[in-house]
Amino acid sequence: MELEKITSAGRGEPKRRYDDACGTAHALDLIGERWALLVLRELMLGPRRFTDLKVDLPGISANVLTQRLGELEARGLVRRRFLPSPTRVAVYEATAWGLEAEPIVQSLGRWAARSPAHDPTLPISGVSILLSFRTMIDARRAKGIDARIGFRFGHDDYVARIKKGAIKVARASEARPLSGCDAVFSGPPSALAAVVYGGQPLDLVGVTGDRALAQRFTTLFPLPPKVGADGH
Amino acid sequence: MELEKITSAGRGEPKRRYDDACGTAHALDLIGERWALLVLRELMLGPRRFTDLKVDLPGISANVLTQRLGELEARGLVRRRFLPSPTRVAVYEATAWGLEAEPIVQSLGRWAARSPAHDPTLPISGVSILLSFRTMIDARRAKGIDARIGFRFGHDDYVARIKKGAIKVARASEARPLSGCDAVFSGPPSALAAVVYGGQPLDLVGVTGDRALAQRFTTLFPLPPKVGADGH
DNA sequence: CCGTATCCAATAAGATACTG
């Protein structure tokens, strides 16, 4: 029988490190492993359970998810917590520092939006599309709007507040109920993506409340021009 | 003998893709493979040769560098070019879109600067430390300065222009010679890092020209407070 | 000097089955 195997990953250090004092390289040591940043992204709008994460990260396997969560926790980016009684279920939530990684997610998303190889028909999680609204909103187009927009993605409800050209997004809650929204979208996130980013008609998604507002909402997130084959 | 092996990587598509319409995930498909973003970082201040890249990326092996460069080229981020006669050497340079990835490098670096695990004594490349100046400059501290600072890292010369609290960095050239600088640092990039980020005395590096200016320059890049063990 | 090709060992990721 082998002795206990104490891997460095168990203590949060990547096994394969870049020996580089550059901050960018160190960031990649922390969140550069496959899936790590996408796991963190899924936690940007609040705590989630293991199985939610597995569902929203298409293709991740349970053992890799376990490993990534353990590493992120050991590195101080994620915390494992139990919800208060009577639920007592385990959830993973981003720490304050973990949430500070959002600019990374945004800069990656904004940059990739110009990619000619981007396939918008692939599945997308609710958290992803809501974060993309934060990234892509056109302040000029949103200027005159002051409204609350709700989203119902399966069991997960979110509320966005648009005001002064900016958008804030959070889970729906007692303080921010869907019922307080001027318009509410429902359906799978990929359908909403097809409408907002794919120019598909609004009736691909369910809409309740102010339909004209909902229609206008879908036009607030213009995509930048694609780059050509020569990278310009 | 096997038939020709046409890998998808040879056409620039990652073999292991995230099936996710999210822009962040797509960005990771493009530059998320090991070393890819660091290779691109090394090209941010101008074209470089294969061997320069290999030297400045400690630990990368020649075959991995070849592969990453080929993928980056196929994806439109990097172009391979021959310098004009009489040199005729091959160099790799970032395309316009590749250069647009700099905000990604910056957001990663800024975020990782708060990491308690960051080890500033590791080696660092000239490009890295100059890019870090762009990322970390404190506009308030740099407010009153209008100066040109030169850097001589081995065979590579760079010139930084500080003005109105901002810094611009470029390779030295006929138009921007080191001789036109108010102060010039020389020595290995890691020594400069020790002075600027490690609080070490100025005489770890060579300085010519206005020594007081050089001293002041080293104080323009304050590091943010480290996060605690609980991620706050 | 500038890479490319090949081979090998170590590690990471993926698939699947399984347990409390």
Place this chain on the structure above:
DNA sequence: CAGTATCTTATTGGATACGG
């Protein structure tokens, strides 16, 4: 549901060897 355990495959890194 929330993960582990196990097995297989893919990728990486290191060492060379080799061609222009």
